[in-house]
Amino acid sequence: MAKYLQASYDKETVEAIIKAQPLLHVSFNASFSDESLSGFPTILPMLGAMGTYPGDEDASVYLHGSSSARLSRLTSGHENDGLPVCVSATVLDGYVLALTPFNHSCNYRSAVVFGHAKKLEDNDEILFAMELITNRLVPDRWSNSRTPPSKSEITATGIMKVQIATASAKIRSGIPHDDRKDVKDETVTERIWTGVVPSYEVLGDPMTSGDGKITEVPGHVRDWVAQTNASVKQHALDASKE
Secondary structure (H helix, E strand, O other): OOOEEEEEOOHHHHHHHHHOOOEEEEEEEOOOOOHHHOOOEEEEEEEEEEEOOOOOOOOEEEEEEEOOOHHHHHHOOOOOOOEEEEEEEEEEEEEEEOOOHHHOEEEEEEEEEEEEEEEOOOHHHHHHHHHHHHHHHOOOOOOOOOOOOOHHHHHHEEEEEEEEEEEEEEEEEOOOOOOHHHHOOHHHHOOOOOEEEEOOOOOOOOOOOOOOOOOOOOHHHHHHHHHHHHHHHHHHHHHOOO
16 A cells, blocks of 8 residues: 655664765754845755764764864854754655646655754764765775875864754655545546656766776776665655555
């Protein structure tokens, strides 16, 4: 049976959606020198990943930014619990075309995390977060690149840790959900197509740059592309079924 729209507060569900999107959107309140922007919230796309630092009881969201960026400055040395932020991630799995515009929808997975952000100062946890985020982009990429980062690179990087206060997920999957009166109306059903158009992001063929002398694409990149493409396609197809 189609799941349609479900809400969940399950940690594993939220974490799976966060892990499915390396680019997260982070919103927070900030002051602006431009008075015309006063009162508006700010939202930024940021690279991020979710993980549990050794010794912590719960997972946190780690965000990668510049040490000179506004969010990094706001979270540096922030008093109390940290700067209140909201982190979100959404994956589109399909377009749901119904008999009426009212019942059109999308199959999707969405997670929203509310928490408090602080800029990391501990070098060990900074390296943990940088490795976590790098390997979230491409598995095993940390060990297949020049590491550890230099002191200047770490100084220029602003890693923020969001300790989660609450989080939730919403998932919509399945076929269109039309009203009974429309389903029984043959003047409608005989002229309108309904169904689901699966949607998934496809990774293209890796293209070698001129910065390195190795021209052959390494196995960890080839395998990641193939496995990711197969996985996201299957997930979108599964979400489109009844």
